[in-house]
Amino acid sequence: MTATLVTGIGELVTFDPAHSGPLGLVEDAAVLMVDGHIAWTGPASSAPNSDADAVIEVDGAAVIPGFVDSHTHLVFAGDRAAEFEARMAGQPYTAGGIRSTVAATRTATDDALRSRLAGFVAELRTQGTTTFEVKSGYGLTVADEERLLRLAREVTDETTFLGAHVVPDEFADDSDAYTDLVTGPMLDACAPYARWIDVFCETGAFTVEQARRILTAGAARGLGVRLHAAQLGPGDGVALAVELDAASVDHCTYLSDDDVERLAASDTVATLLPGVEFSTRHPYPSGRRLRDAGATIALASDCNPGSSFTSSMPFCIALAVRELGLTPAEALEAATRGGAAALRRDDVGHLRVGARADLVVLHAPTYVHLAYRPGVPLVARTLHA
Known part of the structure; x- marks a missing residue:
C-alpha cells in the first residue's frame, strides 16, 4: 500500500456533499491518496499525516478534480x-x-x-x-x-x-x-x-x-x-x-x-x-x-x-x-x-472518497482563475492514477 498526502491546499474542490456548498469546497485543505484512490479529504489540520509515505506541499494553491x-x-x-x-x-x-x-x-x-x-x-x-x-x-x-x-x-x-x-x-x-x-x-x-x-x-x-x-x-x-x-x-x-x-x-x-x-x-x-x-x-x-x-x-x-x-x-x-x-x-x-x-463514470470527475486520485494543482488561489485568466497556463501539476 502506498499513501501520499497532498497538503497546503488553499482551496480544494471535491464535489463531496460532506463539504461546503455544491462544489464541496474545503479551505486550508489536504487530500490523502492511497493506491491511486482518494482515501480522505478535509482540513489540513485534521489530516492523517502518520498514514502518508510521501507528502506533496502545494503552498496555498487551489486543487480541483482532473x-x-x-x-x-x-x-x-x-x-x-x-x-x-x-x-x-x-x-x-x-x-x-x-x-x-x-x-x-x-x-x-x-x-x-x-x-x-x-x-x-x-x-x-x-x-x-x-x-x-x-x-x-x-x-x-x-x-x-x-x-x-x-x-x-x-x-x-x-x-x-x-x-x-x-x-x-x-x-x-x-x-x-x-x-x-x-x-x-x-x-x-x-x-x-x-x-x-x-x-x-x-x-x-x-x-x-x-x-x-x-x-x-x-x-x-x-x-x-x-x-x-x-x-x-x-x-x-x-x-x-x-x-x-x-x-x-x-x-x-x-x-x-x-x-x-x-x-x-x-x-x-x-x-x-x-x-x-x-x-x-x-x-x-x-x-x-x-x-x-x-x-x-x-x-x-x-x-x-x-x-x-x-x-x-x-x-x-x-x-x-x-x-x-x-x-x-x-x-x-x-x-x-x-x-x-x-461517459457514465462515477469514479472520476470528483474527489470523494473512493474516486480515482486524479487531481490538478493550479498556479492560482481559486478555481475561478480558470475563467478569470484565459489563455494563461494555470496548471502547475497533474496527478492521475
Missing part, C-alpha cells in the same frame, strides 16, 4: 490550417473538410499516428485532463477504422467507433451502401476495440434514419450510444439520442424548446463544445438555457484538426463562462462531473 474530456478526435494525420484561415476570412464551415483528413490519415503509418497521438495525450495531461475519450472516424474503411481504434485503445479505455463520421468519396452516390458497411463488416472489426458507438447526424453527413440503424446495431453489440447532433442546424438528432438512452448528445448548438425539455427529463447529457463555435463562427449554444431547465451539461474540447483544434479544457471553461452563460463554478462542474456523466 478534467474529464468526453469528446475528442485525436488519431489523425494532416493539417487543415488553410481551411481555418479561409473560415476566418468568411468561408462557412461544412462537414466536407473531414474528407481531407481521411485522405491524409489513410496514408499515414501506425507509428506516425501513434507518435502524434502521444503528443496530444501529453498536451491533455499538461492542461489538467486526466480522463479522455477518443473517437475513430478518419479512416472510413474497415481496416483503417479498426487500426484507429486499436491505436486509441493504447491510451484510453474510452474509445468510440465513429465509422459514421461522413460518407467517404468512394460511397458518395450511395450513402445507404456505406451505412450497410458500417453496421456490418466495419462494426464487426471495430467492436472489440470500442466502448461506444457514435454518428455525425447532420446535413452533409448521416440522416436520422441512418443514425438509428447504426446506433441500434452498435447497441446490439454491447456498445454504449453517443451522438453528434444539432451542430449545423436544427433537426431530430436530439430526440433520437434521448429515445435510445444515449449517454450524451454532443454539440447541441441549435436546440428547440422540445429538445431542451427532452434532455432535462432524461439521463442523456448535453455535451457542449465551445471550441467549435470559436473556430467556426457558428452561434454558441446556450448553457444557461440547458442548466436552468435542469439538463446535465458536459464541456469537452472536441479536439480535432478541422473545427476545434484545441486540447485545452481551461480554454473551454473560459469560453463557457464568457459565451455560454455559465458561472465559473458551473463551467468547472461541466468539465469534471459533467464529463464523467457523459
